[in-house]
Amino acid sequence: MKKLLFLFFLPICLGFTKPKNQYLTRNGQVTFFSYASAENIKAENNEVLSILDLDEEKIALNILMRAFEFEKSLMQEHFNDSYIESDIFPRATFEGTILNFRPRLIGTQTKFIKGDFTLRGITKPLKIKADIDYSNNTYTITGETTIDIKDYKIKVPQILAAKIAKTVKISFNFKYEPYEK
Amino acid sequence: MIISASIIIGGILFFNYLNKNVPKTQSIESIEVFSAENITTDAEGLKKYDRYIEEAINIKGKLKEIKKDKEKHTLILSSKNETVTIICKMQKDQIKKINNLQIGKTITIKGIYKGYLIDMILLNCIII
Numbered sequence: 001m002k003k004l005l006f007l008f009f010l011p012i013c014l015g016f017t018k019p020k021n022q023y024l025t026r027n028g029q030v031t032f033f034s035y036a037s038a039e040n041i042k043a044e045n046n047e048v049l050s051i052l053d054l055d056e057e058k059i060a061l062n063i064l065m066r067a068f069e070f071e072k073s074l075m076q077e078h079f080n081d082s083y084i085e086s087d088i089f090p091r092a093t094f095e096g097t098i099l100n101f102r103p104r105l106i107g108t109q110t111k112f113i114k115g116d117f118t119l120r121g122i123t124k125p126l127k128i129k130a131d132i133d134y135s136n137n138t139y140t141i142t143g144e145t146t147i148d149i150k151d152y153k154i155k156v157p158q159i160l161a162a163k164i165a166k167t168v169k170i171s172f173n174f175k176y177e178p179y180e181k
Numbered sequence: 182m183i184i185s186a187s188i189i190i191g192g193i194l195f196f197n198y199l200n201k202n203v204p205k206t207q208s209i210e211s212i213e214v215f216s217a218e219n220i221t222t223d224a225e226g227l228k229k230y231d232r233y234i235e236e237a238i239n240i241k242g243k244l245k246e247i248k249k250d251k252e253k254h255t256l257i258l259s260s261k262n263e264t265v266t267i268i269c270k271m272q273k274d275q276i277k278k279i280n281n282l283q284i285g286k287t288i289t290i291k292g293i294y295k296g297y298l299i300d301m302i303l304l305n306c307i308i309i
Contacts, residue, residue: 026266027255046253064296064297067302069270071203072203076203
């Protein structure tokens, strides 16, 4: 809950002090891919909220789990009801610091973002390699990482356990614009 | 013979069940109609709409912005509270209608409510 409040109030609080140094996207894209022997599982979420704070050199994400779109309705149902339990854990969050970040460097820089990822109420440290591009006063951050499903206690029925990969690949693409309240 | 036929029919039905696509919003009945102008709350107050999660709802409101990313279109409607918008990710078959929209005009969309972050989020939206 504290993390959620942080995400809600960070832009507001920072907005009063240094409005030019924070960037926001409400339409960040996160996709995940999991290999399964029967059929690969893929879903996309284009409504991810993210704040990039240049002063703090930090990034924060808030992901609404029900906003992941699947092609097959049964996969979507299983994802929300059985695996993620979206009613109980509606959001995933990430807060991290961009290491050795040069905020106003024009062009692309590849950096590590070190932080905490919370999914299903479980928080684990995560270090992600990302490309950060700055041009025309917008930032684009792209990259990918993998997470281990057992770290977040995602329950896979025993009958399917051998057919579903133990890791999930997560890709992201965020296009930030200056946040002006 | 009857057993074989039953197995085949059962197999087909099960296969269809497993491979059923997400239904089009046109085929789902809306359970509530809202006016965006009456959504006055801040993000914290959006919790009261949780009972509509995964339901189809209609929202009438002023079109603030149209976002396009490849074939994906998102409409943003304004609410009474400036910090809260209604984000409507559009169904793919709505492109023609979207091309005729004008910013500032009042439109009604139907979509599946998914919850909120600092905005209300609806997916599979159609213009009605």
